[in-house]
Amino acid sequence: MFDALNSVLQSYKMKALKESHIEQDSDDNKPCIVFFALPNERVTLLLAASKILPECAFIVPDPTWVKVVQEGDKSVLYLLKGITMNEFGQCFHTQFKTPQRITFLCNFCTEAGFSFYEPVHQEKAQKFQFYEGLADCPMSSGIELEQYTNDKLHTRLLAAARNVNVPQTMAFGFSLEKYSHHPVTPKVQLISLSRNLSSNEIKEYMTAFPASQFVIKPSGVRWMGSRLCTIESKDNLDRAVEKFKKCMDSLQDNDCLLVEEFIDSSITDNCKLGARLRVFVTRRPNNVVETSGIICNLGYVDQPINANTSESFSIDYLCNLLQLTNEEKNQLLEKINQFGQAVLESIICYETQYLTHVPQNKQTDFIGLDVVLKNHKGQIEPILIEVNDRDCISTLQLYEMQHSPNRADIFDKWVETMLYRSYQYMLKGKNILMIGGGGYSKLNIFEFANQVGINIILVDSDPEHFAVSYSRQFFNIDIDDHTKDIENALAIVEVVHKHHTPIDGVVTFWEDNVPLSSLVASFLGKPTNSYQSASIAKSKFLTHKKILSVEPAQPYHEAKGFSNGVEVFNLKDMADIHKIPQHYYPLVIKLDTGAASFGVEIIQTEEELLATFEDYKSYFQSATLQDPGMGFNYQIFVTPYLQGSEHDVDIIMFDGKLVAGYVTDNGPTLPTLCNEMTEIMPSLLDGEKQENLIHSAWKACHDIGLKNGVFCVDVIYTPLGVKILEINARMGGFYVSKWQFNIRDVNLILYSYLIACRIKPFVNQSSLPRICYNGFLCYRSLHKDVIDEAKLKELSADSNFFISILEEKIPDEEKYEVPYASVAICSQNIAEGKRKMKNFLDEHFLNREEYRFICED
Numbered sequence: 001m002f003d004a005l006n007s008v009l010q011s012y013k014m015k016a017l018k019e020s021h022i023e024q025d026s027d028d029n030k031p032c033i034v035f036f037a038l039p040n041e042r043v044t045l046l047l048a049a050s051k052i053l054p055e056c057a058f059i060v061p062d063p064t065w066v067k068v069v070q071e072g073d074k075s076v077l078y079l080l081k082g083i084t085m086n087e088f089g090q091c092f093h094t095q096f097k098t099p100q101r102i103t104f105l106c107n108f109c110t111e112a113g114f115s116f117y118e119p120v121h122q123e124k125a126q127k128f129q130f131y132e133g134l135a136d137c138p139m140s141s142g143i144e145l146e147q148y149t150n151d152k153l154h155t156r157l158l159a160a161a162r163n164v165n166v167p168q169t170m171a172f173g174f175s176l177e178k179y180s181h182h183p184v185t186p187k188v189q190l191i192s193l194s195r196n197l198s199s200n201e202i203k204e205y206m207t208a209f210p211a212s213q214f215v216i217k218p219s220g221v222r223w224m225g226s227r228l229c230t231i232e233s234k235d236n237l238d239r240a241v242e243k244f245k246k247c248m249d250s251l252q253d254n255d256c257l258l259v260e261e262f263i264d265s266s267i268t269d270n271c272k273l274g275a276r277l278r279v280f281v282t283r284r285p286n287n288v289v290e291t292s293g294i295i296c297n298l299g300y301v302d303q304p305i306n307a308n309t310s311e312s313f314s315i316d317y318l319c320n321l322l323q324l325t326n327e328e329k330n331q332l333l334e335k336i337n338q339f340g341q342a343v344l345e346s347i348i349c350y351e352t353q354y355l356t357h358v359p360q361n362k363q364t365d366f367i368g369l370d371v372v373l374k375n376h377k378g379q380i381e382p383i384l385i386e387v388n389d390r391d392c393i394s395t396l397q398l399y400e401m402q403h404s405p406n407r408a409d410i411f412d413k414w415v416e417t418m419l420y421r422s423y424q425y426m427l428k429g430k431n432i433l434m435i436g437g438g439g440y441s442k443l444n445i446f447e448f449a450n451q452v453g454i455n456i457i458l459v460d461s462d463p464e465h466f467a468v469s470y471s472r473q474f475f476n477i478d479i480d481d482h483t484k485d486i487e488n489a490l491a492i493v494e495v496v497h498k499h500h501t502p503i504d505g506v507v508t509f510w511e512d513n514v515p516l517s518s519l520v521a522s523f524l525g526k527p528t529n530s531y532q533s534a535s536i537a538k539s540k541f542l543t544h545k546k547i548l549s550v551e552p553a554q555p556y557h558e559a560k561g562f563s564n565g566v567e568v569f570n571l572k573d574m575a576d577i578h579k580i581p582q583h584y585y586p587l588v589i590k591l592d593t594g595a596a597s598f599g600v601e602i603i604q605t606e607e608e609l610l611a612t613f614e615d616y617k618s619y620f621q622s623a624t625l626q627d628p629g630m631g632f633n634y635q636i637f638v639t640p641y642l643q644g645s646e647h648d649v650d651i652i653m654f655d656g657k658l659v660a661g662y663v664t665d666n667g668p669t670l671p672t673l674c675n676e677m678t679e680i681m682p683s684l685l686d687g688e689k690q691e692n693l694i695h696s697a698w699k700a701c702h703d704i705g706l707k708n709g710v711f712c713v714d715v716i717y718t719p720l721g722v723k724i725l726e727i728n729a730r731m732g733g734f735y736v737s738k739w740q741f742n743i744r745d746v747n748l749i750l751y752s753y754l755i756a757c758r759i760k761p762f763v764n765q766s767s768l769p770r771i772c773y774n775g776f777l778c779y780r781s782l783h784k785d786v787i788d789e790a791k792l793k794e795l796s797a798d799s800n801f802f803i804s805i806l807e808e809k810i811p812d813e814e815k816y817e818v819p820y821a822s823v824a825i826c827s828q829n830i831a832e833g834k835r836k837m838k839n840f841l842d843e844h845f846l847n848r849e850e851y852r853f854i855c856e857d
Contacts (some may be wrong), residue, residue, distance in 0.1 A: 002093075004040035005083070009091060011401040012043065017083065017091040026100040029759045031422035032079055033057040033415075034066075036128045037108040038121075039083055044397040045106075048411035050085035053419060053762050058082025058094070063127035067099060068134050075134040077102040103422035105139045107132045108390055112146060112221040135361070138421035140414075141389050142362035148355070149347060149364055152219035153256045155387035157182040158346040164339050165383045167263055168210055171219070172248075173256040181354050193257065195248070202241045206234065206259065213262035216243050220255035224391045226304055231262055263383050265372040266301055267322060274301040275318055276310075277382070278395045279369040281340035282413040283348065285420040285745045288770065291340035293410030294333075295399045312399035322380065336382050340369055343387060366414045368392020412764075416745070419762050427753055428453035430504040433496065433524075435459050435517040436479060437467035438510035439818075441734055441806040445509050446470035448749050457501055459492055466808075473501060479516060482631035489519035496524070505756030511595040512631055514538055514729045527758045529729065533705030537729035541592035541637050543704060544568045547724060550703040564696050564724050571636045577609050586641040588674065589616065593635075595628035596733070598816045600674040602641060609638075619815065644718035646725075647683065649697035650732055650740065652751055652763055656707040659751075660763035661694030662740060667853030675817060677850040678776045681739050682769040684830060689717060696722035701729075710752045712736065734777070735804040735822040742802065742826075743769045773802060774833045774854040775824025779817045784810050786844050792821055800836060802826050831857070 006016040033049060035042045039061045049057030058079060060066060065081045078099030085091050107128055114125040129143055141149060148154050153171045160166050161183045172193035173179075179190060191205070206214070217229035228247050232240035247257055265274035275296050282292040296318045299310035319329045347364050370385040393411075400407055432449070437460045446467050449456050458471035461478045468474045475495050479488045496503060506521035506528060508514060515535045521528030536542045547565035569580050571589075580587070585606065591599040599620065603609045617636065625631045646666040652659040663685065667678030683690055697713035704727065712732030714725040731737060731748050740746040744767055751761045778787050787795075788810070795801040807820040825840070827833035838855035841847060 002039060004038070005043070005091070008040045008043045008397070008401065012047070012089070012404045014089040014091075017093060021081070021095040022092050023097055024094050026096050026098045028101060029426075029757075031056050031103045031419055031426065031762075032100050033104040033106075033418050033422060034077075034079060034082065034102045035059050035106045035108060036132070037061065037106075041394060041397070042108060044400055045393060045411055045415075046083070046085050046091075047089065047400075047407060048409075049415045049418075050087060050089065051407075052412060052415050052764070054087040055084045055092075055094075056419075057415075058084045061124075063124055063131060066102075066131055068131065069099070074136045077105065077131060077135045077137060102135070102137050103425050104418045105132065105135055105137055106418075107139070107142070108393075110143050110146060112143070112150070113224070113390060115222040116227070137361060138418075138425050139362045140365040140418065142358065144355070144358045145351065145362055145364055146389060147221050148350070149367065149387065149389045150221045150224065151178075151256075152217075152223070152258060152386045153179065153188075154182075155343065155347070156384075157185065157188055158350060159339075159343050159384050159387075160185040160187045162342040162346050164342050165381065167215075167261040167383065167385070169261070170205060170209060170259040171256055172259070174251070174253045176256075178254070181350070193248070197248070199241050199245075202244050203237050206232075206237055206240055206244075209234075209259060211261035214240075215258075215260050215262050216240065216247055217258050217260070218247055218251055218255055219258050220252065222252075223255070224388055226306060229304075263372050263374055263385070264301065265305070265374060267373050267375050267380065269375075272301045274299060274305050275373045276305040276385075277315070277336065277369075277371040277373065278307070278392055279336055279340045279371055280392060280396070280410045281344045281367050281369065283344060283363070283365045283417060284413065285417055285747065286741055287348065288745075289341045289344045289348070290413060290770070291337040292413045293396075293408060294336060295396065295408070295410075307395040307398045312395070312402055324380075328380075332380055332382070336371065339371065339382060339384055340367075343367065343369060343384070347387075364389065365417050368395065416762075416764055416767075420745075420747070420750075423750060423754055423759070423761060424452045426759060427750075427757065429455065430753075430757055431455045431457055431472070431502055432753060432756060433457045433459065433492075433503050433506045433520065434467075434471070435492070435506065435508040435520060436510040436513040437462070437465045438508075439806070440466065440808045441804070442467070442509050444738065445749050448747075449753070452750075452753075454753060457496075457503070473499070479513065480625040480631050482512060482516065483633055485516045485519055489516055489523055492520050493523045505753070505758070507752055507756040509730055509733075509752070511538070511728060511730060511733075512593075512628065521756075527708060527756065529706050529708060533707075534729055536704045537701075537706060537711075537727045538632070539592045539635075540590065540594070540726045541568055541570065541635050543700075543724070543727050544639070546704045547700055564700060564722055566639045566642070566723050566725070568637050568639050571613065571638060574610065574613060577606065577613060580606070580609075580638065582606065584638075584640045587638040588641050589636065589638045590674075591620065591634050592637055593628075593630075593632040595728075596818060597669075597673065597675050598628040598818075600816075602672055602674065603638070642716045642718055642723055642725075644716040644723070645685075646714070646716050647685075647693055648679075648732060648736065649693050649713045649715055650736065650748060651694070651697050651701055651711045651713060652709075652748075652755075652761070653698065653701060653706065653711065654708055654755060654760045656702060658694070658698045659761065660746070660765045661698060662744070662746065663690045663693050664736070664739075665853075668850045670850070673816065675779065675819075676777055677848075678774070678854045679735070680772070680774045680830065680854060681743055682772065685717070692722055693717065696724065700724045700727055708755050710748050710755065734806055734819065735775070735824070738802075738804055739773050739824070743771055743773060745770075772827050772830045772833050773824040774827075774830060774837055775802070775822055776851065776854060777806075777819035778821040778823060779819055780810055780813050781817060782848075783846075786846060787821065787823065792823075795823060800826060825854075 060082050081095040109125045109128040111125045169188045172191045230243045277296045280293045294315040297310040299305040371382045374381045455472040457473045459475045463476045506526050508517035518528045518531045518534040587603045623630045648664040650662045663683035665680040665683045710731040712728040716723045737748045754761045796803045802824045804822040810820045825833045825836045
């Protein structure tokens with residue numbers, strides 16, 4: 001069974017398979033991606049997966065390596081053994097001691113795909129197809145979807161409707177009802193086909209066809225590659241009629257026959273050299289479509305050009321051969337990229353709108369386009385020939401074998417999508433105890449949980465909280481007084497036990513509930529950070545004290561002369577003010593348990609602090625427990641006002657190790673109150689500075705004892721280095737999670753849920769941002785007359801903007817305001833974004849000094 005596999009591995013210059021079984025324990029907290037495939041045909045996919053998350057993907061060439069277990073009303077697939085690969089490219093034949101649950105499936109052994117294989121393979125395909133029909137895990141494509149994706153006529157009609165350049169075509173079909181949803185296009189003529197069609201009738205059709213040379217080929221799910229494909233000419237219509245009949249006689253009733261214009265793919269004038277491209281297109285986790293790579297085959301146009309007859313090359317090689325300028329190369333690549341995106345987007349739209357009978361766990365995530373290049377009056381024009389969802393993988397494998405050991409990274413994005421969907425599946429049905437629903441800006445957290453199938457058990461003080469309707473179970477417990485966190489934690493545990501509610505994880509996204517959440521998780525025996533570390537993170541005063549106390553004992557390889565901590569002065573009464581050295585002014589005064597800039601003010605002089613301190617104290621004495629930080633025994637303190645650029649650093653940690661970190665740039669705050677005003681993502685800082693920020697943020701989290709979770713660290717990059725302002729031991733709020741997902745496919749909500757359930761997420765730290773956001777927060781005192789609910793709704797419909805609604809309605813005016821919305825410009829680069837933002841701000845007479853950060857270079 002493994003000879004063919006070892007031959008492929010040898011071509012990759014990798015070691016042969018270790019045939020003896022390696023026994024392995026199953027792990028429910030680890031993804032298990034399975035490819036039903038012949039062992040030698042999907043090595044390139046296995047290699048891509050092994051570079052991202054080693055030993056998480058398996059080739060399964062035999063149906064006996066899988067078993068089905070009935071769990072309630074659903075059938076679940078489990079893996080008994082498979083062929084996997086480690087990070088060094090070593091293949092293993094792994095056997096699980098106990099079956100491993102399959103979290104993602106690609107079935108490359110369908111009956112249609114094996115129609116022309118030997119009977120033994122067709123029998124296996126029937127069994128694999130049976131298992132596919134039972135599987136409840138996510139799948140890429142599927143037997144129902146390949147009926148469409150691998151139908152040349154279907155995809156050609158979709159492409160033509162998106163103005164993708166395709167050959168002029170006559171399509172003959174015994175039944176054309178399948179194509180009734182497609183718009184009429186002059187590029188493709190649909191003709192009813194009868195098996196009694198006479199030779200003269202066929203000749204009449206071909207005579208009327210506008211092209212003098214044409215291709216005859218079958219279309220349908222079985223017809224992959226160039227099987228029964230012939231090039232014909234009006235100069236020999238008798239031969240063309242004979243080939244037409246031969247092709248027609250091979251068709252099944254649901255197949256079609258295409259007569260399409262022959263494209264002269266000569267790319268050079270002095271010799272008949274042609275190029276055929278294979279364009280790979282991927283569906284990303286947020287359903288954005290990306291062209292992930294292009295390879296090409298070169299050959300002479302008097303014979304077929306494909307991966308089996310011609311050597312494969314990179315697109316760069318082809319552009320150099322054609323002596324294209326950088327501008328011409330970029331124009332060609334842009335056209336090809338647009339082809340790929342248009343076709344996969346149209347496939348996704350068609351599946352969503354018309355293929356409602358397909359199980360929801362199946363979707364098209366990856367396709368390959370066959371594109372030929374035509375030299376038209378000195379301009380290279382791409383023309384789409386066909387689309388397929390599985391044959392393209394073999395093409396890339398041949399390319400990699402020819403160019404080993406240089407591996408293409410074309411499948412990496414697809415593997416990331418597999419992992420993302422695996423993680424969602426692993427969370428489906430989990431019972432997660434949510435401590436506090438938080439504000440309206442947290443709505444997307446509950447929407448995502450419902451979308452995935454997570455059962456939220458909500459604990460909140462408000463019986464009318466909006467999140468109650470998104471929760472499987474609700475416990476109405478007063479948790480606002482955080483001086484009673486231990487008492488409240490015990491009450492929560494008691495009610496959970498009383499209702500016999502099984503809990504898989506405990507989480508909170510609301511700042512004030514972080515210490516309480518850690519207590520509840522500890523009492524229930526669930527993964528969490530220690531109560532001490534959560535409490536230190538909640539107190540800005542203790543955070544700074546802890547960082548400063550840890551750093552003198554830091555290891556030799558850390559810088560000794562600079563501290564990331566900030567000196568703090570606790571203010572209990574007026575006498576403490578006189579102890580502050582004059583050179584520390586101006587100062588920032590704040591509550592140690594505050595959140596979202598609540599209570600933060602800038603003080604310029606000692607006289608100003610003396611004059612305002614009593615009023616400052618009395619304001620908070622009249623505040624309610626629902627105000628940020630007011631449920632604690634809070635302290636008032638001051639720190640020096642730091643000069644530098646302010647940033648938010650999103651940190652993902654597991655077992656104390658950094659999984660990933662991302663930087664957002666914040667602009668100047670309001671002159672007296674430190675409300676965040678503007679922001680840019682991704683950061684404009686150079687790579688070294690971003691690495692410094694991420695390392696400093698992770699180290700601060702580590703120093704106070706945080707080990708697991710998604711955290712948001714506020715920092716300032718001063719001229720001398722990074723200073724930590726505060727650590728939020730929960731996911732960043734406001735716009736952060738939505739922006740990260742849209743820009744980088746980084747789903748902080750998903751990772752928070754995973755880590756709460758003790759599942760380590762894979763995050764591609766090196767993934768390049770797809771777009772840029774530059775935006776501002778809306779406050780009642782500044783924006784209510786210009787950007788009201790109607791204006792936000794209008795902007796939401798404009799693709800140039802991304803709007804985050806943070807409050808259900810514009811809040812009443814308060815001294816310490818909270819933002820009610822975020823308005824951002826979406827662009828391909830920050831220069832474009834700043835131009836668009838400047839136009840918007842000028843148009844709406846929003847010309848504050850703080851906005852220069854998001855609209856000027």
